[in-house]
Amino acid sequence: METTTGQTHASPPLASGTRAIHPLWLRITHWLNALAALLMMFSGWRIYDASPVFPGIVIPTSITLGGWLGGALQWHFAAMWLLVFNGIVYLALNLASRRMFTRFFPLSPRAILVDLRAALAGHLSHADPHHYNAVQKLAYLVAIADLIVLVLSGLAIWKSVQFPLLRDLMGGYDNARVVHFCAMSLLAAFVVVHVTMVALVPRSLLTMLRGH
Helix, strand or coil, rough: CEEECCEEEECCCCCCHHHCCCCCCHHHHHHHHHHHHHHHHHHHHHHHHCCCCCCCCCCCHCCCCCCCCHHHHHHHHHHCCCHHHHHHHHHHHHHCCCHHHHHHHHHHHHHHHHHHHHCCCCCCCCCCCCCCCHHHHHHHHHHHHHHHHHHHHHHHHHHHCCCCCHHHCCHHHHHHHHHHHHHHHHHHHHHHHHHHHHHHHCCCHHHHCCCC
């Protein structure tokens, strides 16, 4: 911009709201992880109905995927490979870029309690999307750990003979099925809460689509 004295000044920096929040690699891996997790969840419910872990709990077929046991298994295994390989890329890039440390840490029980009370009272601020509050940090870390448990427990069920140590760590084949079901239930709860929060703060969806 030219001033009256003939000096040239650089343009002012972009406002904080226009800075990149989520890089392209993060957005791509996030949506692929979400797709794989949902496909595995819906097909997994159909597989579960074929041999329920808890006889009193049956998943309505209207919200399952695959149509029958064989079809559900095909969907489940296809989504599994997508989740595993994309998840490895997601974790590797998060660690290499140090985003895992800068976005999710530090995190303390006190900060979680303070932000949880603020959230329940409707006073938790979402003014700066560049930073996660303590409740968000905890939720995302739990979701990542839960997906890892889902994959490991799934391997213990699928390849029980080939992975005896993993099967034993899960407490045996039957216990591995319980762990897998509980981890799936936790993921379903996370999805419900996550979608609810996105509905309350729609800007978070736009940032995950556009990066800004």
